[in-house]
Amino acid sequence: MHDIRLVGFDGDDTLWRSEDYYRAAEKRYEEIIGRYIDLHDAGTLRHLLEVERRNLKVFGYGVKGMTLSMIEAAIELTEARISARDLQQVVDIGRDTLAHPVELLDGIRDAVEAVAARWQVVLVTKGDLFHQEDKIARSGLADLFPRIEIVSEKDPPTYARVLAEFGIAPEQFVMVGNSLRSDIEPVVRLGGWGVHIPYALTWAHEADHGLAEAHPRVRTVASAAELPEAITRIAAGTAA
Amino acid sequence: MHDIRLVGFDGDDTLWRSEDYYRAAEKRYEEIIGRYIDLHDAGTLRHLLEVERRNLKVFGYGVKGMTLSMIEAAIELTEARISARDLQQVVDIGRDTLAHPVELLDGIRDAVEAVAARWQVVLVTKGDLFHQEDKIARSGLADLFPRIEIVSEKDPPTYARVLAEFGIAPEQFVMVGNSLRSDIEPVVRLGGWGVHIPYALTWAHEADHGLAEAHPRVRTVASAAELPEAITRIAAGTAA
Structure with missing residues (x-):
């Protein structure tokens, strides 16, 4: 007893x-990055995970931290070639992930x-x-x-x-x-x-x-x- | 009794x-925006407050929400002319505000x-x-x-x-x-x-x-x- x-x-x-929504967010992120670099060579999501990990101590867990890391990772990976409109789409990924239905x-x-x-x-x-x-x-x-x-x-x-x-x-x-x-x-x-x-x-x-x-x-x-x-x-x- | x-x-x-650090963050934000538009006409911080208010329901309070709103506001106000390097500087405003000393x-x-x-x-x-x-x-x-x-x-x-x-x-x-x-x-x-x-x-x-x-x-x-x-x-x- x-x-x-x-x-x-x-x-x-x-x-x-929950994780499904994060994965969907990553997919949209990859799509945006794919407009700038060849995804086959890029290790886009491995790079994103690295950026998220180095930012954990400042941003903590959660969607907002993920979104800020995505923005930073996108700028880094495209060597700042990414457009402001595409970065707004990254912000929108964050907004949509926060508002996803609770199943x-x-x-x-x-x-x-x-x-x-x-x-x-x-x-x-x-x-x-x-x-x-x-x-x-x-x-x-x-x-x-x-x-x-x-x-x-x-x-x-x-x-x-x-x-x-x-x-x-x-x-x-x-x-x-x-x-x-x-x-x-x-x-x-x-x-x-x-x-x-x-x-x-x-x-x-x-x-x-x-x-x-x-x-x-x-x-x-x-x-x-x-x-x-x-x-x-x-x-x-x-x-x- | x-x-x-x-x-x-x-x-x-x-x-x-705390508020001093937010104000310093806003000052740095204005400086970045000033590279694109005439600050005298812009109502930059009034516009930022509007964006923050409309985002409160999704982003909540705090520095990460402020930073995401700043990114969105900067893209909006510059009609997407802002460069990725300058948007990285906005992300850095958030990072520095999170790490400010506690006085x-x-x-x-x-x-x-x-x-x-x-x-x-x-x-x-x-x-x-x-x-x-x-x-x-x-x-x-x-x-x-x-x-x-x-x-x-x-x-x-x-x-x-x-x-x-x-x-x-x-x-x-x-x-x-x-x-x-x-x-x-x-x-x-x-x-x-x-x-x-x-x-x-x-x-x-x-x-x-x-x-x-x-x-x-x-x-x-x-x-x-x-x-x-x-x-x-x-x-x-x-x-x-």
Whole structure:
């Protein structure tokens, strides 16, 4: 038996589709760059990822930071030949990505309802405060999450601070998410539990993690429908 | 006697200098625009404010949103004649504004310490999550604020949510800040108290508020040194 008191849910690509919109944004970005250079030689998206990574410390995560990095990367890659009109199109990519519809993943509402009926739940999501709040409002899930934590980095100190605010020990906490790096590894490092629900797409930056396969405090589920059962088994102390 | 239980502090231009950096950013923006059009006729900054306002709903507050609006405004105002190199300089304005040093306002550390010795305190600040957290870390005030609320909008529902998390009634809450619109008016509307500490500069958008002069639950102080006394007088029920 484990005394589970709080279940955290990630937002992007756990509750709702997100990475697809970033990928679509990258595709539009590549199209614009293709007007200036031969895409076959350019490594356009590898270059964009480099620019995003070097800017993370100043711009943080989220669409606005991505858009500023795209503008910078486009100027760099075209050696400043890109026109102002095309750069406006890059700004528009950012605007459209911020305004994309919020599509819940299959079965997620029922799964969160079932979990929330038994445990206290919290949404722990990373990125632009404004964009995340807007997505929560538009998701129709706000009523299920009385507490929402929007954080700038998902690392052990951040989760420790959230748990301290709830007065919960790490071993009483289960985090549900699609990213081993951001949702599962830091929580497990603190002594908590993770339920990994893989998403088809993972941002290159998030694929980078240091968790061994088959960790005893990590479960993997194939769909939202399996979530309540996975958490019930953790609480019951049933083997994975 | 009033049972004050919690004192909220605004961050930008209450604890540390902020608007000066935005104004410096606008000056650099104007300089770049001046390479393309006659600034005397242009109303460059009025136009920028318009673009920022129409983008608020998508970009939210903060430096990254300002930078994206500057890029868009520059392209619009120059009818797309602006060069990619000059647009990179606009991106650099954003980067430099995000990285500006955090300068505490005169006497603020002593004032917060004196208030925190007697009441629970919370920092309630608006803007980019990432930038605000970075500023709090660099301000040296993080030790004085065990609880920090970074919000996307400072309106009555937001303050109501924060107060609910603390289990505090509005009449037990005093908010300290430089903006009547964001810090004082919404709290007073809920039934709480405000201590207004004006700052030399106010963003045009923030100057817009609907509070009558001399509201009975609002005090105005001229400097941080007067803050503890002002809150003590509110708690004691002494007339303003």
